[in-house]
Amino acid sequence: MDFPPTTASLDTLANGLSLILDPSDDAPVVSAQLWVETGSIHESRLLGSGLSHFLEHMVFKGAGEFGPSELAETVQAAGGHWNAYTTFGRTVYYIDGPSTGLGDFLRVLTAMVFRPHLPESEFEREKDVIRREIDMGLDDPDDRAQQLLFSTAFVRDPRRHPVIGHRHLFDAITYDDLRSYHAGRYSPDRACLCISGAFDETETRSLVESLVAGIERVGGEDPFLAEDPSQLGPRKARDTFAIPSSKISMTWKVPPLGHPDVPALDLAAVMLGKGRAAHLYRSLRQTRELALDISAWSWTGPAREGLFGVSAEADPGKRDELVKAVREELAAFSQSALEDDLARAKRQVAASQFRSLTTASGRATDLASNWHEARDLDFTRRYLGELEKVNAADIRRALARLVESGETLTILDPEDAPAPSTSRRGRKTAPEAETFTLANGTTVALLPNPKVPVIAMQAAVRAGAASETKATAGLNRLLAATLPQATRRHSAEELADKLESLGASVGASAGNNSLLVQLAGLSPDLGTLAPLFGEILAEPALASDAIDRERSSQLSAVREALTDPLSVAFRQLRAHLFGSHGFGVPTLGEEDSVAGLDRLTLAAHHSLHFRGPNLTVALAGDFDPATAKEILAEALDPIPGGDAWHPDPSEVRDPSEQVFHLPKKQAVLALGYPGAAALGPNRHALRFLQEWCSDMAGPLFTRIREELGLAYQVGATQFHGHDTGLFAFYMATDPGQIELAEEELRSQVASFAAEGIPDDAFERVRSTVLSASALDQQSPGAVARHAAIDLLFGLPACHHRELPEIYAALTAEEVRDAARDLLAHRQPVLIRVTPEA
Missing domain, CATH: 3.30.830.10 (Metalloenzyme, LuxS/M16 peptidase-like)
Structure with a gap:
């Protein structure tokens, strides 16, 4: 199986801009990416300041014909999902969304990159945002470890400096520095615009040429980039x-x-x-x-x-x-x-x-x-x-x-550790999906798609946090970590050798309502992979030495989570909203509960939950349905039958306010409400509300982060449970502004409860939700996951394909009613995590 030659075209426009066009009718979505060959290593006399990353932030403040809020509103209205990132050697801006929005996406991208306003009124405000981002990086152990490595491995190479910059050098950046850097580095001959997805090649090339026609390349020398001398010693x-x-x-x-x-x-x-x-x-x-x-x-x-x-x-x-x-x-x-x-x-x-x-x-x-x-x-x-x-x-x-x-x-x-001792393929039509039930009660869905020779198998088991108590918190996470390592027929070494020799991967994860097991590989290997998947589900070895190792890793993760303000906030939010079992326990577990889990506990949990009527399996990708049906029926036959397990009703506690302290530089607020059930009638409307509260064009971001500068991180999140769920708002803020931040967050929530999503923004939110649904259904792994979880809740395997129609029919009044039901009739659980006094 050779990697197919690309059928994309590469042209250089008159001003030097490289244009890559890759039309494909696989799905009605596009990805537009504008890569600029400049990053933190190109900052010359301001090397180490993070100027490239700062500029990446500032171009979102308005560009071309777009005002400060119109960029986000335009992308949202077209259903786009956008972002940007800066590395050592490049800055990349991208928008993914429906193909109908490509024209708007290109207008926004070219304006941001080549004609940003860079308003001086936003200069200091955005500096404060990045200062908090730098502080958060200093609080993050992975960021600290990475910076320690690069500053040691490189002594003159500019990659020794962090992309985000050092605080004292960042503080010294002037507004003139910002404008000069853009003028000197954001040249079309240092940029590449790449578009892949469903679009007309001729029309798109013509549109791009018109959008960049007046943008000229920049002259001058490139900055000097020092190279490290040869390393002569450790x-x-x-x-x-x-x-x-x-x-x-x-x-x-x-x-x-x-x-x-x-x-x-x-x-x-x-x-x-x-x-x-x-x-x-x-x-x-x-x-x-x-x-x-x-x-x-x-x-x-x-x-x-x-x-x-x-x-x-x-x-x-x-x-x-x-x-x-x-x-x-x-x-x-x-x-x-x-x-x-x-x-x-x-x-x-x-x-x-x-x-x-x-x-x-x-x-x-x-x-x-x-x-x-x-x-x-x-x-x-x-x-x-x-x-x-x-x-x-x-x-x-x-x-x-x-x-x-x-x-x-x-x-x-x-801190207390001792120091060391010294060609596009021909278009194929995907067959219809098929669902059937095996003799042991396992429900199986086949979702063929012959586009790429890969397959993904997904099993969903009714379990997760809903099956845990305070004493067993973390049980599903530990079982998920141990389950795919070995079976009774194959040792860990044999199983890993067999899978990885085929380029296949296996994994498991635990959530609120289920435990998921997934296996992905290449299509010709289905006959080999499916029996191994069945073994993992029905006959895991659950070896004591593997459990011990994974328990140690999980305990380390628990301890690390207890040092992260946002993690602590959500752990406490769940506990004070849902009590000491089910959704109230942290899925990662507590130190005492994880330490007490052993092989007998895992084996009993596996025996109770891994039964046919309690389990669904979905296969997506490139396969012959008739052959796959036979293979899966034989592979999954060892799974025992029996009765389905059903979780106990959730406990929802009265509202309360709690304060916790951590020795960190940031403060975190979290407000939580009982949310929608997995099959709740409000679940689709609350998806709109979550998007409105989390998007860069939404009120939390524009008011609290941009206008008031009160938070670096702010948004909303939710999960749906078997009988209830969680809808939460959160923000990370400066400890000195926490009271003002809380007041503003509560004010915004009250506005959502009374007004829902304003009419002038509703269609933009709908476009974003619709495109998110399309983007989330591209890969076989995602399709299999959706299908298995939907089947577990009694929905059709192709329910995810019905979501666009559901979202298209949803009205602003329905979302307003759902927001009122969620937010207006009870006070939230409020968690504050602040630095120690």
Whole structure:
């Protein structure tokens, strides 16, 4: 199965703008992405200030013919989902949505990038927003660990600075600096506009040409980019943070793209540290139990050195032994037989690349990335060809680069830890979906789609938080982590080898109402994968050593969650709204409850819930329905029958206000109300309300974040339960402004209760919800997940396809009534998380 040659076109317009057009009629959606080849490494005398990221924020403040709020309103009205991000070497603006909105999306993108207003009145206000973002990064252990690594690995290379910038350098940015940087760097000949999805190629090219006709390229020299000298000895750095386990990174400099060792290094990273069959994971986590988690990665790009790395988490007492063991394993791995691991890695990479073709956004990102890195739209296909040529000798040659003198070791320790001792395919029509019930009571749905040769199987089991008590909190999460690791017929090593040799992946997750198990792979392997999926569901090994390892990891995650203000707010919100069982317990669990879970508890829970009438399975992707029906019937037959389990009624407690303290720089507010049930008549209307309260054009963002500058993070979230749910508002704010922020948030909620969504905004919200539904139904994995969950609640397997019609018929009055029912008849549970006094 070769990666198909692209049928996209690449043109250079008169002003130097690169235009990539990739029309496809797979789905009525488009992804428009405008990549600018400038990022934090290009900031010259302001290097390290985060100027590129600041500019990314400021272009949203109005552009071209669009006023400050009209950009968001236009995108929302057209059903678009937009955002932007800044990296070391690029800034990317993108909008995904229905194909009918493409014209508006292109007008917005080209105006933002090439004709932003950059209003001086917004300059200091947005600076305050980013200052809070910088503070939040300082509160985040993963951000701290990453910055520690890059500032140690690089000494002169501009990538040693964080993309968001250092606070003191950021504070020094002037308004003239901002305008000059845009004028000098946002040139059309440094930009690429990539469009993938359903559109007319001729009309779109003509529209783009008209939109950028008056934009001229910028002259002048590019900034000087320093390069690191050769590393002549090992580098080490250590810091401490309020975390429960040590975060370890070991890296080595590697050549840029184009060097013959890079494909081998990419495959070596997969062989060593991607998946449960990977060498380091199996040896150092599963067998020797030195790591709570471990992975390997290779980060390379054009022109500049990259990094080959091993990242791990470990108990501080095992930290030094793990570092030593990683070095030993890397040395031993080069001398071992590599052929089987190499074949598995090639399959994994191919499967991952095929999955990128299943969405318009994935295709656009692949094409634009190919332009950015190689100026070759077929670069992915050519690079996969280079990967396929790699042999064991190439792997050994590449790994010989990982020498002691080139190693960089960084460790972020808990505060009390001791220091270390020293071609588009021909169009195919998808057959109709089919649902049937097996003799054991399992309901199965087949949702074929022959577009891309991938498949996804999804099982939904009635369980989740609704099946837990205070004493068993975290049980479903631990079962989900342990379940797919081994079966009674296949050891962990055998199962991982079998799956990953096929480029397949398996996983499980636990939510509020269900436990989900998913397996994805390539279409020709359905006959091999389905029996393994049945084994995982019916005959998991639930080995005690695996449970012990996953329990340790989950306990570490629990402890880390207890240091995060937003996580603490929602844990307490659930507890004070729903009590001590069901939706009131945190899905991650508590330290005491997770510590008390054992094999007997997991096995009993599995026996009670993994029964045919309590379980649904959906298969989506490229397969023959008749053959698949036979394969699944045999594969799922070992699942026992019996009675379906039904959760106890939820307890909804009286409103209350609670305050909690954490030693952080941010304060968090959360207001929670009993929400809609999974089949509740208001659930679709509340989807509109949630979108209105979370969107960048909505009142919470525009009033509280933009106009008043009271919050960096603000929005609404909800979940639907078997008999009730949760609808919550949240914000992260400065502790000194928490009273004003709370007053404003309550005022906005009161407005929602009285007025719902204003008539002039309602159609924009409808467009956004409709496009979100379309974007969420592109990949086989998403389709299978929707179908399995819908079946579990008694809905048709294709209910997700009915949502556009439901949303199109919903009225503003219905949403207003739903908002009034939700918000007007009771006070919320209010949680405040503030810094310690």
